Amino acid sequence: MGAIKIFADSTCDLPPSWINDHEIGIVPLYVTFEDTNYRDGVDLKTEQLYAKVDATGKLPKTAAPSPADFISAFAPYVNEGRQILYISLSSELSSTYQNALIAAGEFPDGQVTVFDSLNLSTGIGLQVMKAVRAADEGKTVPEIVSLLERIRPKVETEFVIDSLDYLYKGGRCSGMQNLVGSLLRIRPVIKVIDGKMTPAYKIRGSREKALDQLLNNALSRVGEMDKDLIFVTHSLADEDALLLQKELQARTGAREVAISSAGCVISSHCGAKTIGILYTKAV
Template identity: 30%
Template sequence: MSDAPSRPVYVVTDSTADIPPEMIGDRPLTVVPLIVEIAGQSYRDGIDLSRDQFLASLREGHFPRTSQPSIGTFQEVYQERIDRGYDIVSIHISSALSGTYNSAHAAAQAVAPERIRLIDSHSVSITFGWIVLEAADLAAAGKSLDEVAAHAERRTGDQRLYAVLETLEYLHRGGRIGRSALLLGSALQIKPIVQVRDGTVEPLERVRTMRRAIDRLVTLVTEQCPWDHAAVFHFVNPDAAEAVAARLREAQPDINVITGQIGTVVATYGGPGLVGVGGLVRPRAVEGGDPA
């Protein structure tokens, strides 16, 4: 048995994790951007296209298209870190929502499959972004590839995401829900509440008026307390986001909660007016298992 120390670990994710740049800091973490295409022009999510430009394009009637990073892009990122002596944990948006995981997997197989661990988050946005940050902190603390990957896999079961949308139209146009769900959401001008479950976006409830929908969102979210980390995210709906955050802090005063606007890829499917909560709840003790 070898007594050689394990290699340091670097974490890779994609831009749909919606991690605020200031939270990355000096963590061993790289974000690979997805691509947003508007009127025939391609932009790297979070790099070439500002949220204001994106919103202006929506208001001009341009519906964006999105695509995953290329296999070659992931190969370059992986190879550069492998050459620097790192092992890699690569955590990505649900494979049911994007081809990003598949691109990353193909790249890992081509570069060094024994040194790269791929994790399907089964979620989207800052919900799995929290897992990425925890993994990067463990990597910075000197944990091994197996330890960082196992922690990230385990935390996928602690994710929760709920959101209120102005309309399901953007999810439908992006091919993430069927027409029957769209019609249900459009009836009586109600505000749909959706959740991410088993890696897919599912309509959860239909509520009349945004105020009532926000009240219901708060109820759903506080029922999940205690949270370890939570983010109240929005797309051009900051007042609603701040109101939800305040009520969440009231329900759980010790919560680590941030607020912010989602990135352009996620906003393509959520649309203007969206407000939601995503994060990690505190792991529950398993009945009959070892005490924490």
């Protein structure tokens, strides 16, 4: 057991086996259907989320963990004398970061450090894994934070949304935009820039064309990539994820190209068949 306990929240979308193997603490966000709250990844899985949306025709609301949730998660490790480093969902997207800061203030100075990933999904996960490895190497919390500050602006997060339906249901595009987009087979591409989800461009045509564009965008920057770890993260797009993994592994020379599945919070905003490629540029 190390002196430092690394925490993230459920939006980091790391594979469950990695979370278990590296003893990463996870604080779940909430997904709410009507008056019922579900803990992301604990009480509700992605397949169940989509079934509920199909049955009701409505998207759930999502909510950050409360300060009390963070206090309950952190306290056992603080009581063991361990330091905690929590890497959060972007503060531009959620109050999760702020609530964690409130919780950290309830512990002695220096016991809990909160770091804003300014990212989402495995854009967080990439930073979490760097922190885990640094902690395993005996780095201190300030040294790990310094490393993360260098890595954070170099995380590249780009994903293709397959359908405008969830953006429409979530109020992020109009009914007319949804109709026209569906007729023209338009798929928006989202990037994370300065901690915010930003529409980068649109791909018109087949899904295969969209996947080729996503792949080619990543491959065009192979020379800049940190070849340690690349993620292909998806929401119920297993076959496409395997295809992208195979191509990236063959054409980047990366040590590992890992596949991860998006949890309920990420999926509730993007919809089924969303898929992305996430990596870090070399520091």
